[in-house]
Amino acid sequence: MTRTIADLGPDIHRMYPYASNFANVNGWRMHYVDEGPVDAPPVLLLHGNPTWGFLWRETMVPLLEAGYRVIVPDQIGFGLSEHPHAASAHSLDNHAANLVALIDLLELKNLFFVCHDWGGPTGLSALLTRKELAAGVAVMNTWAWREPSSDFHAQVMPWLTMHAPIVGPYTMGRQGGFPGRVMYLSVVDREKFKNGAMKAYQRVLADPDDRRLTWQWPRSIPINPETDIAGDRFAWLEEGVRALEIPSCVIWGREEVVFTADVFASHWHEIWPHAEGTHMVSGNHFLQEDSGREIGDLLTDFAKRNLRGTGR
Template identity: 65%
Template sequence: MQYPYRSRFASVNGRRMHYIDEGPPDAAPILLLHGNPTWGYLWRDVIPPLLAAGFRVVVPDQIGFGLSEKPHAHAVHTLDNHIANVVAFLDRLDLRGVTFVCHDWGGPTGLGAIATRPHRAAAVAVMSTWAWGSSPSEFHRRVVPWRFMHAPLVGAYLLGRHAAMPGRGMYLSVVNRESFARLARDGYTAVLGDPDERALTWIWPRSIPVGLPTDTTTDRFAWLEQEARKMTIPATVIWGREDDVFAADIFAAAWHRFWPHAEGTHLVTGRHFVQEDSGAEIGQLLADFASRAVGFGGGNAR
């Protein structure tokens, strides 16, 4: 079994959130936050090295993905609401001394949660993510495919009705595509089988500011950038060499300007969904980082 962990559920702002919580309950917690269109399954190869190092590993499925509740109402899926969901989850489990690991939309949501509950954060790792309001990458400035997705009906048709994101989108965003198609792709498409439950796969892309009148998150990203620049907790940057969505020479470098104290950049094999190609290596990098930043696992939760 590829994801052999006990399913748990928490009520988060009135929604049912699925998560796993493995390792000693009194150990320093590591929170793994995914983005679009993934779920906790993305971290399956990252988790074992963290558990072997003695950490508590907590992996929620963001509301709208995985085994969590998938609201159909689009008003539920604002960036503010998703940040609030991570905050409520932290409060519900009373997690302290947390190492936040933020990938893709796990960056804006996780960093927003750190800004809101700074006393719960001990360290942070970023991977293929951003926290600023200007167009995040050249990829997102292209008319095809990205801005095309902002057009009326198109995003809903391709990403919603035809599941383009968990299917072909992810397939194109890993290095070892044959292995991904054979061993992993079904793990993403199976949990998003209903078109009505795929709303967030195209609402989140439309939430990326690209300089259009329809941008809805410009102010929130301005706040995120301001808050992220003020963070002084231990940090590390891990990136895929082949990432063609958030290129390492631009985006990993930007994080080091935010956080001159950050470790890395640790480059590993991988495109945007870097965990699919280098999960175990990332897990060991995170275990080593967290051991330096917050101490070894058992008994170190603060």
């Protein structure tokens, strides 16, 4: 069933008051928000696991006020996009290719890629595939390499156990752990989140089969060269981003406990010596929930200094 933002109820639509658009990408139905002047330089806001475009609702406001075109897709498998049940639909390659398809379909150029969490590996893969269209890039609480990995992701308790065979589909699928407790524990102001935005993440992943990507995506994180299923893509990705010379910016959540700034943000600056930042904001992994507007101001300031030309 095709649902729009308005279909999620007035409480959510009030927080994310935009029109729903849909595109066919590689045969899947992708939901996206597309606001601002069609010829303005476009900003592509890319979310990760288990969020959807809603995550960027406060971040996009300053960008729109400054006159940019803001495009916010829901990755296939999340939000109001189609939720394929075929496991092979959810390879890193396929998700990156879905973003490439959207960029082509909307005929975007002079594009500012903004990547959070899995929006990093997917968005940066898309960027490398359409390098000539990229005008700038911002990364936050994400990565694009095999090493260093997070200590958290290599620990048996809780991460590896949570994603073990049979355990992953139970805890994240059947019990809905990711849009629930995992997100709750990964913001700074938990009460505000619990009483406000949390329902928007749970409502779009209401049924166990809808939540497949919440436990399948983490299995692509490279932690063991013998069993990694996306290791080659991450190696390609790191080589590609190292060669990028476009304006770039690093923003990070001060309270992040998984993709810690000392390891991950620092590695971005090693890869991109020219990058601005690190701009530290209040926030755990889902930093937009605590500092959405501030992140929007940082992105707007960056865009004003670095984006040139029109969007089409």
